[in-house]
Amino acid sequence: MLLEVRDLHVEFHTRDGVAQAVNGVSYGVEAGETLAVLGESGSGKSVTAQAVMGILDMPPGRITGGEVVFRGRDLLRLKEDERRRIRGAEMAMIFQDALSSLNPVLSVGDQLGEMFTVHRGMSRKDARAKAVELMDRVRIPAARERVRQYPHQFSGGMRQRIMIAMALALEPALIIADEPTTALDVTVQAQVMELLAELQREYRMGLILITHDLGVVADVADRIAVMYAGRIVESAPVHDIYKAPAHPYTRGLLDSIPRLDQKGRELYAIKGLPPNLMHIPPGCAFHPRCPLARDVCRTHEPPLYEVSGTRGSACHFWTECLNG
Numbered sequence: 001m002l003l004e005v006r007d008l009h010v011e012f013h014t015r016d017g018v019a020q021a022v023n024g025v026s027y028g029v030e031a032g033e034t035l036a037v038l039g040e041s042g043s044g045k046s047v048t049a050q051a052v053m054g055i056l057d058m059p060p061g062r063i064t065g066g067e068v069v070f071r072g073r074d075l076l077r078l079k080e081d082e083r084r085r086i087r088g089a090e091m092a093m094i095f096q097d098a099l100s101s102l103n104p105v106l107s108v109g110d111q112l113g114e115m116f117t118v119h120r121g122m123s124r125k126d127a128r129a130k131a132v133e134l135m136d137r138v139r140i141p142a143a144r145e146r147v148r149q150y151p152h153q154f155s156g157g158m159r160q161r162i163m164i165a166m167a168l169a170l171e172p173a174l175i176i177a178d179e180p181t182t183a184l185d186v187t188v189q190a191q192v193m194e195l196l197a198e199l200q201r202e203y204r205m206g207l208i209l210i211t212h213d214l215g216v217v218a219d220v221a222d223r224i225a226v227m228y229a230g231r232i233v234e235s236a237p238v239h240d241i242y243k244a245p246a247h248p249y250t251r252g253l254l255d256s257i258p259r260l261d262q263k264g265r266e267l268y269a270i271k272g273l274p275p276n277l278m279h280i281p282p283g284c285a286f287h288p289r290c291p292l293a294r295d296v297c298r299t300h301e302p303p304l305y306e307v308s309g310t311r312g313s314a315c316h317f318w319t320e321c322l323n324g
């Protein structure tokens with residue numbers, strides 16, 4: 001396993017109280033595999049990713065338990081300078097908003113080139129050539145000319161390609177993409193997603209793709225992890241989930257995707273709101289919103305039941321859900 005997150009716990013200490021943002025998350029990614037992480041806003045997708053990358057805001061964040069084993073080492077036990085070396089060179093992150101992640105006063109060529117001068121000790125000239133090569137790789141037209149331009153001179157889609165190029169520069173083993181296309185137009189979203197998936201296959205990287213969009217997941221992911229209130233509630237190969245979800249929350253997410261063949265049909269929405277992370281409901285955190293909930297759900301927290309060798313569901317009644 002390239003990356004294995006084990007029983008990770010993260011909380012945030014704020015003036016109003018302690019938010020339990022991540023409550024025992026475990027997931028893994030193999031080389032060449034894409035894991036999609038799904039879940040509503042606030043479910044802990046980004047915080048988990050930030051803990052893996054070592055970029056969590058601490059304070060107010062605090063990792064209170066767990067391990068992040070990457071290539072055999074627990075990253076949570078490394079010193080900050082070792083982590084910094086791994087970040088960028090061995091694992092990289094792509095964010096939603098390229099404009100605020102790129103440096104506005106450096107040309108894209110200088111930013112891409114810096115990866116090679118700083119991390120690989122290359123000359124400026126060689127680094128510039130590498131920058132052009134990377135811009136070609138992510139299919140930015142006229143790379144040789146545009147390498148001198150600044151981030152604001154590029155369209156949203158092109159900037160996102162530059163971020164992908166930055167992430168790929170040192171050929172990391174793992175990329176975490178946190179809603180990489182959310183800020184883009186729908187047609188551009190598809191192109192950028194396709195590019196990312198293609199490069200991931202070519203470089204045989206592990207990819208963690210965080211997204212709200214179940215539509216894109218079907219095409220690119222191998223596995224899905226569904227998060228709710230800082231826990232994984234279902235984890236399975238992508239085809240299994242689309243065939244039949246084994247958790248009512250996953251079912252709710254699937255039923256809320258617009259489908260071309262059902263135009264005009266009212267879109268299903270999961271009733272209610274995600275829980276307040278300072279007061280997560282006892283038992284199954286999803287019970288106040290769950291159509292299958294009964295008494296045991298209010299008192300007993302479901303473990304991640306084994307549905308099959310490659311699939312788990314944190315629902316007491318997963319068989320019912322699977323067959324329903």
Ligand SMILES: Nc1ncnc2c1ncn2[C@@H]1O[C@H](COP(=O)(O)OP(=O)(O)OP(=O)(O)O)[C@@H](O)[C@H]1O
Nearest residue numbers: 012019021040041042043044045046047057060277
């Ligand atoms: N800097 C912070 N300070 C305080 N609380 C935070 C901070 N960052 C995250 N949290 C808490 O952690 C929760 C989970 O946040 P996270 O960003 O992981 O959600 P997410 O699943 O990525 O949602 P989204 O889909 O909106 O990006 C938040 O709802 C919030 O309560």
Ligand code: SF4
Nearest residue numbers: 284287290297315316
């Ligand atoms: S454990 Fe109960 S409340 Fe939770 S998802 Fe399953 S049926 Fe619903």
Ligand SMILES: [Mg+2]
Nearest residue numbers: 045046047178
């Ligand atoms: Mg997020």
